[in-house]
Amino acid sequence: MELGAFSISLTVKDIEKSKHFYEKLGFSVFGGDQSQNWLIMKNGDHLIGLFQDMFKSNILTFNPGWNQNAEKLDSFTDVRELLQEYKSKGIEISEESISSETGPSSFTIIDPDGNSILIDQHV
Numbered sequence: 001m002e003l004g005a006f007s008i009s010l011t012v013k014d015i016e017k018s019k020h021f022y023e024k025l026g027f028s029v030f031g032g033d034q035s036q037n038w039l040i041m042k043n044g045d046h047l048i049g050l051f052q053d054m055f056k057s058n059i060l061t062f063n064p065g066w067n068q069n070a071e072k073l074d075s076f077t078d079v080r081e082l083l084q085e086y087k088s089k090g091i092e093i094s095e096e097s098i099s100s101e102t103g104p105s106s107f108t109i110i111d112p113d114g115n116s117i118l119i120d121q122h123v
Contacts, residue, residue, distance in 0.1 A: 002064070002073075002077045003064060003077070003082070004062055004063040004065055004066050004067075004073070004076060004121075005047065005062070005063040005066040005067055005068050005070065006060075006062055006063075006068075007040070007047035007048060007049055007061045007063075008047075008048055008049070008058060008060055008061065009049040009051055009055065009058060009059040009060075009061050010048060010049065010050055010051065010058050011051055011052075011054070011055045011056065011057060012050050012051065012052050013052070014052070015034060015037055015038075015050055015051075015052040016034075018050045018052075019034070019039060019041070019050060022041050022043075022048060022050070023041075025043065026043045027041035027042060027043040027046075028041065028042060029041055030047065030070075031070065032049070032050075037051065037053055037054065038050065038052070038054065045068040047068065049061065057115075058115070059108075059115075059116045059117070060115060060117045061120055062117070062118070062120070063120055063121065063122060064076050064078060064079050064082065064119065064121045065121050065122065065123040066122060066123065070122075072123045078102075078121065079105050079106065079107065079119055079120075080098060080101070080105065082119055083096070083107050083119070086109065091109055092109065092110070093107050093108070093109060094108045094109060094116070095107060095108040103121075104121055104122050104123065105121055106119060106120040106121065107119050
């Protein structure tokens, strides 16, 4: 099972302050829209999403079908296959948004320590 690109989505209080902080660490804006209170920042292969007033807590995010540059992979494990695999292993699904038989869809699981893990396919 290939989970795709990995990032952490941080819930931030002040997106401008957070952006400047991560720029000092060597990150630069890779995507997003600051006027909508979200940015994706990148340093090498490391991705951090900054989200103001969107989530209650930080989220580990995997994007099946994408590499770390948000480029579509030729071959990948579809989010629906991952969902069925996890269900078969007894992993509880906390949120499920499977919209069709192919294409973009997502689901969320919670690890034993309460951390949200979002499996979010965009392709």
